[in-house]
Structures are given as C-alpha cells and as structure tokens.
Amino acid sequence: MKIEGKEYRTIWFENNVVKIIDQTKLPHKFIIKDLKTVKDAIKAIKTMEVRGAPLIGATAAYGLVLAIIENNDQTFLKKSSEYLINSRPTAINLKWAVDRMMKKISGVNSDQILNIALNEAKEICEEDIKFCENIGLNGLKIIEEIYNKKKGTVNILTHCNAGWLATINWGTATSPIYHAHKKKIPVHVWVDETRPRNQGANLTSYELNEEQIPNTIIADNTGGILMQRGEVDMCIVGTDRTLSTGDVCNKIGTYLKALAAKDNNVPFYVALPSSTIDWNIKDYKEIPIEVRSSEELSHLEGLDEIGNVKKIQVYPKKSKAMNLAFDVTPAKYVTALITEKGICEASSKGLKNLFKR
Numbered sequence: 403m404k405i406e407g408k409e410y411r412t413i414w415f416e417n418n419v420v421k422i423i424d425q426t427k428l429p430h431k432f433i434i435k436d437l438k439t440v441k442d443a444i445k446a447i448k449t450m451e452v453r454g455a456p457l458i459g460a461t462a463a464y465g466l467v468l469a470i471i472e473n474n475d476q477t478f479l480k481k482s483s484e485y486l487i488n489s490r491p492t493a494i495n496l497k498w499a500v501d502r503m504m505k506k507i508s509g510v511n512s513d514q515i516l517n518i519a520l521n522e523a524k525e526i527c528e529e530d531i532k533f534c535e536n537i538g539l540n541g542l543k544i545i546e547e548i549y550n551k552k553k554g555t556v557n558i559l560t561h562c563n564a565g566w567l568a569t570i571n572w573g574t575a576t577s578p579i580y581h582a583h584k585k586k587i588p589v590h591v592w593v594d595e596t597r598p599r600n601q602g603a604n605l606t607s608y609e610l611n612e613e614q615i616p617n618t619i620i621a622d623n624t625g626g627i628l629m630q631r632g633e634v635d636m637c638i639v640g641t642d643r644t645l646s647t648g649d650v651c652n653k654i655g656t657y658l659k660a661l662a663a664k665d666n667n668v669p670f671y672v673a674l675p676s677s678t679i680d681w682n683i684k685d686y687k688e689i690p691i692e693v694r695s696s697e698e699l700s701h702l703e704g705l706d707e708i709g710n711v712k713k714i715q716v717y718p719k720k721s722k723a724m725n726l727a728f729d730v731t732p733a734k735y736v737t738a739l740i741t742e743k744g745i746c747e748a749s750s751k752g753l754k755n756l757f758k759r
C-alpha cells in the first residue's frame with residue numbers, strides 16, 4: 403500500500419540486508435531500517451519495530467536467513483530459531499514461520515542452504531500477500547451487502563492495527579476496507595486508539611489517511627455508545643492466534659468490543675490468514691498472554707511544541723501499572739471468521755469444513 407503516494411511492503415530483502423519500516427517511529431517519522439543479523443531481527447520483534455502477527459512471522463523467517471549469512475552452522479541455526487520463537491509469545495505466526503523455515507533448512511549443509519532459506523522467506527511473504535488480498539475480497543462481500551441495504555456510508559469499527567503495516571501488504575481487518583474503497587463503496591472507519599501503545603491511532607489511522615480512507619480516532623471506551631446510537635454497522639478486527647474452537651486472541655480490549663457488539667446486534671468479524679490458526683491448543687487459557695512493560699502505560703511519546711519527538715511520564719511515579727497485551731474473545735461473540743479460503747462460523751466445525759482438517 404502507499405505512503406506519500408509510493409507503494410511499499412513492510413519488509414523486503416536487498417543486498418544481504420532485511421529492510422523494515424520502523425513502526426516505533428510512526429506516525430511522526432518514516433524510517434526504513436536495516437536488519438543485518440539475527441539479533442537485529444529478534445530485537446526488532448521484541449521492541450515492536452515490526453509488529454502484527456503475520457509481519458513478525460515474516461521477520462522471523464528473514465531472521466533465519468540472516469543467521470545463515472552470519473554463521474551457517476546447524477547448532478547456531480537451532481539456537482537462533484529458539485530465540486526467535488521466544489521473542490514474542492502470543493502471536494502463533496512467529497512459531498509457524500520459524501517451524502516452516504526450519505523444516506526446509508534443518509540438516510542442509512550444502513551451499514544451497516542460503517538460497518533455500520531465502521526462497522522460503524520470500525514465499526512466506528508472497529503467500530501472506532495473496533492470503534490478505536483474498537481476505538479482502540471475501541470480506542468485501544459483507545461490506546457490499548451492508549451498503550446495498552443501507553444505501554449510505556458503511557461505518558466500520560476496528561481495534562489495534564490489523565492493517566497492511568501488521569502484515570506484508572493489504573492487512574487482514576483492513577483488506578476488505580481497502581477493497582471496498584477501490585470499488586467506490588463509501589466507508590468510514592472508527593479507529594480505536596488502542597492503549598497503551600496506540601496502534602490504532604498511530605498506525606491504523608496513519609495508513610488509512612495515506613490511502614484517503616475517511617476515519618476517526620476514538621478513545622477505547624467510546625465504541626459502546628457508538629454502537630448503542632447505531633453508528634457502527636460492523637466491527638472487523640484481526641487476531642494474533644485463533645484456536646480451532648473459534649476462540650480469538652487479539653489485542654487487549656477486543657473482548658470488550660465484542661461484548662458491546664453482541665449487546666447491540668452489531669456483527670463482529672475477525673479477519674485472519676490460516677497461518678494465525680493454532681490447531682493444537684483447545685483451551686484458550688493455555689494461550690500465553692504477553693505481559694509488557696508497565697512503562698508503556700506510564701509514559702507517552704509524541705511531538706512537542708517545536709516538533710521534536712518527546713517521551714513524557716503521565717502517571718504518578720509511585721503508582722503501579724499492569725500491562726497485559728492480549729485478551730481472548732470467545733467464539734460465541736464472533737459473527738464469523740473471514741479467511742483467505744472464505745467466510746466461516748467461528749467454531750471447530752466451521753474451521754474444519756473450510757480447511758478440510
């Protein structure tokens with residue numbers, strides 16, 4: 403998608419270096435950063451220079467390419483894969499991508515290993531783009547249906563950033579929105595600010611602005627009253643891990659939006675590529691929920707009066723804060739899952755039928 407009119411992807415490989423858009427600097431600065439070592443890739447994932455389930459998977463895949471360039475030794479690759487998997491615990495795409503890469507390169511000692519790894523990392527990215535595009539085409543049907551009934555602007559609420567910045571291109575939750583906009587269906591997006599890191603305000607609103615899609619940032623607690631007032635036609639969110647039962651783990655606050663949507667008969671959709679499905683865990687209590695630094699709550703970053711980026715403390719120094727990064731929305735609150743293969747019920751039956759498992 404575009405930034406200042408120029409097409410970008412979120413990650414690419416050039417001259418033996420992995421290029422990323424440093425998302426910790428957005429929306430105030432657009433900086434392309436080089437990752438030269440597997441350590442750089444791990445740090446980029448940990449510090450959220452890259453973030454969003456599909457993108458951290460792709461970064462981990464390229465991280466292994468960098469590891470091979472540094473030291474083509476199977477013990478080093480095995481260790482690197484473990485560090486990569488542990489760099490963020492909740493999004494399943496990370497483990498999915500590393501396992502997929504390791505399956506290709508484990509035990510390969512020939513000169514071909516770098517080519518094999520590079521091709522697989524590129525394939526993971528190409529596949530994600532295709533899957534996200536298909537999610538968009540499938541989700542477009544839902545937006546079109548609402549538009550045909552309403553004959554007016556379709557108001558869509560989203561949480562966090564499940565946009566192209568969280569993937570390689572298109573996004574998951576935003577892909578149907580981008581497709582609707584291309585088809586000239588009038589859409590307007592309510593963007594949940596998404597405290598504490600403000601991915602909605604800093605990233606979703608930013609990328610929608612760059613594509614000229616009307617959007618309005620709201621505080622995280624505003625969605626409920628908007629739904630009561632009939633100002634939300636549908637919700638679409640992404641996910642970091644969806645269980646085969648249809649339970650959806652996503653950015654903290656998603657669950658509360660789903661409850662409000664249920665109470666107000668607003669359809670609540672979750673958009674995901676199949677790489678985000680965890681086919682193993684059955685009980686959502688087993689999902690590792692990331693606990694992040696309390697500083698993400700107590701401090702805020704923004705522009706000062708002369709345009710410099712500044713970090714300030716907003717809480718009393720003595721106050722304690724707790725920062726759980728994800729929650730789980732039980733399947734019963736999810737109207738349907740929008741995947742690359744089609745739309746299905748959020749249930750074991752729905753997912754099994756669609757993915758023939």
Ligand code: MRU
Pocket residue numbers: 453454455456561562563564565568569574601639640641642652653727
């Ligand atoms: O902590 P983040 O910013 O990496 O989390 C990403 C999310 O939770 C997004 O909401 C998204 O839906 C999942 S990635 C498409």
